[in-house]
Amino acid sequence: MKRLLALAVAALVGGAVLTASPAAAAPQATQAAGTGTGTGTGTGYWHANGSQLVDAAGSPVRMTGINWFGAETGNYSPHGLWSRNYKDMLDQMASLGYNTLRLPYSNQLFDPGVKPTSIDAVQNPDLQGLSGLQVLDKIIAYAGTKGMRVVLDQHRPDSGAQSPLWYTSAYPESRWLSDWTMLAQHYKGNTTVIGADLHNEPHSIQGGGGACWGCGDTATDWRLAAERGGNAVLAANPDWLVIVEGVDCVSGTGDPQCGWWGGNLSGAKQFPVRLSKPDKLVYSAHEYATSVFAQPWFSDPSFPANLPALWDHFFGYLQKQNIAPVLLGEFGTTLADPRDKTWLQELMKYTGTGPTGMSFTYWSWNPNSGDTGGILNDDWTTVNQAKQAILQPYLIPPVGSGGTTDPPPAVSCAVTYHVDNAWQGGFVASVTLKNTGTSPLKSWALGWTVPSGTQITGGWGATVTQTGQQASAKAPTWAPDLAGGASVAIGFQATGASTGTPGGFAVGTTACTT
Numbered sequence: 001m002k003r004l005l006a007l008a009v010a011a012l013v014g015g016a017v018l019t020a021s022p023a024a025a026a027p028q029a030t031q032a033a034g035t036g037t038g039t040g041t042g043t044g045y046w047h048a049n050g051s052q053l054v055d056a057a058g059s060p061v062r063m064t065g066i067n068w069f070g071a072e073t074g075n076y077s078p079h080g081l082w083s084r085n086y087k088d089m090l091d092q093m094a095s096l097g098y099n100t101l102r103l104p105y106s107n108q109l110f111d112p113g114v115k116p117t118s119i120d121a122v123q124n125p126d127l128q129g130l131s132g133l134q135v136l137d138k139i140i141a142y143a144g145t146k147g148m149r150v151v152l153d154q155h156r157p158d159s160g161a162q163s164p165l166w167y168t169s170a171y172p173e174s175r176w177l178s179d180w181t182m183l184a185q186h187y188k189g190n191t192t193v194i195g196a197d198l199h200n201e202p203h204s205i206q207g208g209g210g211a212c213w214g215c216g217d218t219a220t221d222w223r224l225a226a227e228r229g230g231n232a233v234l235a236a237n238p239d240w241l242v243i244v245e246g247v248d249c250v251s252g253t254g255d256p257q258c259g260w261w262g263g264n265l266s267g268a269k270q271f272p273v274r275l276s277k278p279d280k281l282v283y284s285a286h287e288y289a290t291s292v293f294a295q296p297w298f299s300d301p302s303f304p305a306n307l308p309a310l311w312d313h314f315f316g317y318l319q320k321q322n323i324a325p326v327l328l329g330e331f332g333t334t335l336a337d338p339r340d341k342t343w344l345q346e347l348m349k350y351t352g353t354g355p356t357g358m359s360f361t362y363w364s365w366n367p368n369s370g371d372t373g374g375i376l377n378d379d380w381t382t383v384n385q386a387k388q389a390i391l392q393p394y395l396i397p398p399v400g401s402g403g404t405t406d407p408p409p410a411v412s413c414a415v416t417y418h419v420d421n422a423w424q425g426g427f428v429a430s431v432t433l434k435n436t437g438t439s440p441l442k443s444w445a446l447g448w449t450v451p452s453g454t455q456i457t458g459g460w461g462a463t464v465t466q467t468g469q470q471a472s473a474k475a476p477t478w479a480p481d482l483a484g485g486a487s488v489a490i491g492f493q494a495t496g497a498s499t500g501t502p503g504g505f506a507v508g509t510t511a512c513t514t
Contacts, residue, residue, distance in 0.1 A: 040399035041099050041149045045239040047279045050322040053241075061278060063149065063327060063359035064395045065100025066093055066375065069366055072104040072155035076132045076140065078118035079366050083380040085123045087142050088443060091333045092508065093365065096375070096388065097395030102329060102361040103136065104155035104200065107171045107179050121127040122170070126423070133186070146193035151243060151361065152183060153197040153329070157366050160447070162261075164210035166199035167226055177232050184237035195241030196412060197329060200444050201262035201286060203248040206453070213247045213264075214271035220248055224272050230275045238280075243327060244273050245284045245317065254313060256297070262286040262329070265315045272323075282325045282359075285315035287347060289333035289340040292371045296341055304346045311350055312381060319358055332363035332372035333385055344387075348394050379465050382447035382472040383508060413435035413512035416504040419498045420491075427498035429472065431490045431505075438484040445474045446490070446507055451500025459492035467502035 044056025048160035055061045068089075070079030080089065092099065109132040110255035118134050119127050126250045127135055130200060140150050156162050167173040179198060187193040202211035202222040210341040211222040218224055223244075246265035249258040253266035263286045275281050290298050300306050312320065319326045331347060351358040367374040367384075375391075377384055421428045431448075435441050449469050450456065456466040462473035473490045475482070482488055505512040 015208075017271070018458075021249040029120055040396065041147055041324050044051050044191055046149075046241055046283065049279070049324050050240075051325050053282070053325045053359065059143070059374075060152075060355040062355045062357055062396055063097065063151070063361060064099035065102055065149075065151075065359075065361035066098040066103045067104065067153075067330060067361050067364040067366075068093075068363055069104045069108055069155070069258055069369070070104040071116075071132060072159060075116065075118045076106075076114055076159065077119055078103070079118075079128075079368060080376075080380045081119040081124050082129065083120065083123070084443070086127065086139055089365070090139070090143050090146055090148070092383075092400050095508070096383065097397045098362075099147070099396055099398035100151060100359075100361055102197065103139070103155050104149045104153040105132070105136070106156045106159045107175055108158045109133070110116045110179055110182070112413075115346075116273045119298065140187070140192055144190070145407055148192070149194045149398075151195045151197055151241075151327075151469045152187075152191050152193065153200055154180070155200040162201060164205055165220065166202065166211075166222070166229070166492055174271060175385050177229060180229055180233050181236045184233045188237045190241070191239075193240070193241050195282065196230075196233050197243040197245065197284060198226055198233075198279045199245065201245060201248075203261040211247050213233070213250050213267035223267065225274055226273050227275065230273065234276050234280060237455075238277060240275075240280065241282050242280050243282045243284045243329070245286065245329065256310070256313075259295075259314050260286050260288055260292075263314055265318060265326075266313055268318060268323075269340065282327050283315065283318050283508065284327040284329040285331040287311070287328060288372070289343045290337045291334040292332075293338060303339065304342050306342070307346050308350055311347075316350070316358075321421060326358050327359060328360035331360065331361040332369065332374075333387075334373045336370070339392070341386075344390050348390060351394060353394055357394065360394075375471055377447065377470055378467045379445060379463070379472045380473050381443070381445035381474050382470075383506075384470070385447070385504065385506065399436070411441065411507055413441070413446075413505075413507050413510065415448075415512040415514050417502060417505075417514070422498035426493065428491065428493050429498070431492075432487055433473075433482070433490065434487040435482045435484055436513075440484060441482040441507060444478045444482050445472055445508055446505060447472045448502050448506070449504040450494075450502050451496070454494050454496035454502075456492050456494045459490065461488065461490040464490065464492045 042055025042061040046053050054062050066077045114438040116132050157168045204210035212220050213223050215221050245262040248261045250264050250267040265283050316326050364374045365377045367376045382504050414436050416432045419429045431444050448471050449472050464473045
């Protein structure tokens, strides 16, 4: 769907072993995330002051964002629009604390005759008949009203698969440059869109070929291509940030020589990216867990103590040595392996808290990322609370720019659970959800954790689904809203023992009393 893993390329040999001690910890904010000066997404365009991103007023700002993919695929639009309204999803992103949206696209999106698909006409009537660019325009415009910022990501040349280089025979470098120039001009003056992620996950090819860093070949040296692409963007729109990812393998910079696709920026020390406006440069790394690939450092006896030095080697030195800001453009996990929870907790600590921390955009909002899952569960509505709980302390909500909207009404709810009938190996139960607030719960969705061994086989009164031990009940299409003070009864049938007690009932991120 997006990127695959970086396999170690056996042909790469040599290079000094990394023996330096871990660098000093990244500077920590003296104020709580989401409070005080420099919070939110600031005002105007952004630029770099050393390794700190600042807004037009010079205040520290930080991306604490999310990836919403789909426009780079054959749908030519962000996924999930077959299920929900795009404004509803952006409302939810902003309310959870994600202040930046990274939007992948493919160059094929802009081909004549290419039309977005899988957009439900009832849920998204104002997106019907639009081109791919026009759909992005709508999403970006509404994100701006939430105070969010947007980074555009050239994810791949065509919608079929990720490419090792920024171009293919069908979509040459000239097309890559002209599309970036078009986008930079198209969004010029729109302060919601702050930057261009020039190409997603450049990487080498096992057996030879693909992208390199600092090799000097203009056809394959990603560092040189990033300079051409970045300067073309700045010529068209000097206000944008130019975001440059790493590659996977760089020889001569120490071990390990190979990491994730797009994740190895160790070559930028000797071969930095040179732009016409140096304060617009942001380096970007990708970092993943065992659910993507069992990299050797996950099975190292010193795990997780080995991780900070590893991240220093691949990308962290750029921020710690005040060279340039770093954006963790993608990182994610299913959390299926216990090591992955440890990895995610340690990675977030490494980024630091508050507006002086390292920027990030989590992969992904979408639940249909096969090797990571998403912040949303498979119903495209309820939140994966295990992931959100780890990210939440580091999120800086979008406030104070891009327009104004009324704050969402406070959510308040209560749940009662009752086993209505039971037999050997199964039971029928009912859940009553009450809106204990005064404002309606619009397009509500109730999530909860079922006991081990329970499997829901059917439901009524709502769309009831289960993934793992996470169950959800989504409002029926004929009654999407629950008025203040009103209740709704949800029934389901399940296999397993009826004696277990479900828990964690919540509407969105708000826990319900039981």
